[in-house]
Amino acid sequence: MSNDAPPSDRPARTLADLARLAGVSAGTVSRALTNSSLVNPETRQRIQALAAAHDFRVNQMARRLRTQKTGVIGVVVPLGHERRQHLSDPFFMTILGHLADALTENGYDVMLSRIIPDAEDWLERIVDSGMLDGVLLIGQSDQFEAIERVARRYRPLVAWGSCQPGQVHCTVGTENMTGGRLAAEHLIARGVRRIAFLGELRAPELRERFEGVRAATEAAGLPEPLQLDTHLASEMMEQEIAAHLVRHLARIDGIAAGSDMIAMTTLRVLADQGMTVPGDVPVVGYDDLPLGLQTVPRLTTVRQDIARGARAMVERLFARIAGQDAPSLVMPPELVVRDSA
Amino acid sequence: MSNDAPPSDRPARTLADLARLAGVSAGTVSRALTNSSLVNPETRQRIQALAAAHDFRVNQMARRLRTQKTGVIGVVVPLGHERRQHLSDPFFMTILGHLADALTENGYDVMLSRIIPDAEDWLERIVDSGMLDGVLLIGQSDQFEAIERVARRYRPLVAWGSCQPGQVHCTVGTENMTGGRLAAEHLIARGVRRIAFLGELRAPELRERFEGVRAATEAAGLPEPLQLDTHLASEMMEQEIAAHLVRHLARIDGIAAGSDMIAMTTLRVLADQGMTVPGDVPVVGYDDLPLGLQTVPRLTTVRQDIARGARAMVERLFARIAGQDAPSLVMPPELVVRDSA
DNA sequence: TCTCGCATTGCAATCGATTGCAACAAGCCT
């Protein structure tokens, strides 16, 4: 329970050191430490004890060079259209948490990259670095083509995002258009006639959500929704939304936000402007982040099952690493009605 | 702008492949690709062009084995006393975002580990893996001893957390006791007489914050603050806090939360119970996470300058990697008065 | 007693890039 290891005379940094100490060859030590059945059980015990006593740990660099497996998965956040967006964005962090959990449970390490794709070959550099057994992309940003190009030749790659017909790369995500429609239908059912959609349309996911909103208004014979750009960097979002609302609030009576973060900021701004939610303006979010439970009022939102999505991404990635094929997954979104609409 | 690379006849995966193609030796190719002045400029050009044409990228595993540098920093979240706490905890994610930004700007990759320290040598395994040039710990959890033990022999290690006198490992953090005192003094100045501190005391940081609160009440001649345990896993936090408040709300008139997450949940629970903040009960948080700006009412809190702290951690780590010594940094906390108290 | 098989172990090649040192050529000086 307290200090136990006998003071190690010499550091014993390599297999060869340990082999000398044990009076055997390096090969035998290697086999002993991997519990190979090719070594005598007694020898194995002895070597393992010696290794423990000397705090020996194999050099992963060498092991990985030799075995051509790294045990590392890259988790990459491409910030193409929104350079100022921070890695600490709650959606990224939520899905990253789930991915990291799933990967570490399976014995993989996680290498995190926040990438601003200014070089054309940003993704090539990652997948060809020789450091990774596979790559998970959190979001497609505006890099659809780059992802397609790499996916054509690099199998162990799975992205969170939207799935276009005929697309090469494997994605996990929700039916964004359906989700947008659900949000809008809910607002319409509550009597909203003129919806504002907060969020810009460069990333495919948001574009589809907006299309869903539009489809719903069209089906209900209502006027076109008002689309308002919103940067994702939190520093600027609040002012931007405030400006939008000051200008347009008179002409709208309900808000569909492109994400929960946008919705939360909107709640905040509306409170500042003395508007009540949902009384004066109902607000619907998108994502169902845990944070939505903490807002006042609690956020009505379109749920993406992020935990399930993360598990699915990891499963598909492992299948692809194993050489099998894995299709994309499009999950149905689900409206979660709480207090904001 | 479109596809440019001439179709690569043979993959050219290794330096040797490329050397054969170029009619030179592997050593020359290596030097050419690292812009060494030891090769003829023309040769260098030629080889670099060839490398680009064949999409050649050096094998990082081999390079790192040979150079004994990995270019990877481990960012580790030890979850000792709170196994159910999720990696997506906003504090972790906020600081992780800043760390990742600072590290990638300096050309390092980030390896993320969420560790449940059930094995005694969890940290040894990480630092001795041969995969990392240095390690950053986000929080000390209840693993103070394990960290000290490793820090005695492993230099490039910096932790976020509290700094005890005489401690070996390098930390960056705030004066938690002062912070607790600031929060309590603010509450007292607003007329609060009986403070509840929400948060458990196993991690040194929270313990110090509580001590600060106690010092303030003592100095003001007020009764001892009421300390209430709160798990950090968000699934349970809300119910737990609700239960605490139902039982104790009659006996207290102000709340100092151990963290902003706890404070946010408390706001939520109080709203549910029909209490107004700060009218009925003022609430002070701790951390000053960006999220505190989004709550209703906006959170009054004790600010830790997380961005500065992250930069300081990275600076100190680099200094230690370079063999210099770097002292711990204890930053002064700052009360940020907004609307919740 | 001889041979064969089995259980262990050692040997040496291998993964792919880096780098100190030697080799070589061309040009310059005395």
Add this chain to the structure above:
DNA sequence: AGGCTTGTTGCAATCGATTGCAATGCGAGA
């Protein structure tokens, strides 16, 4: 003309672990 510097390049060792193959020793069966 010989020696020397300067500029390039190749050679081969090295980083540390893994693994196919050969070698060893033992006991059992014929």
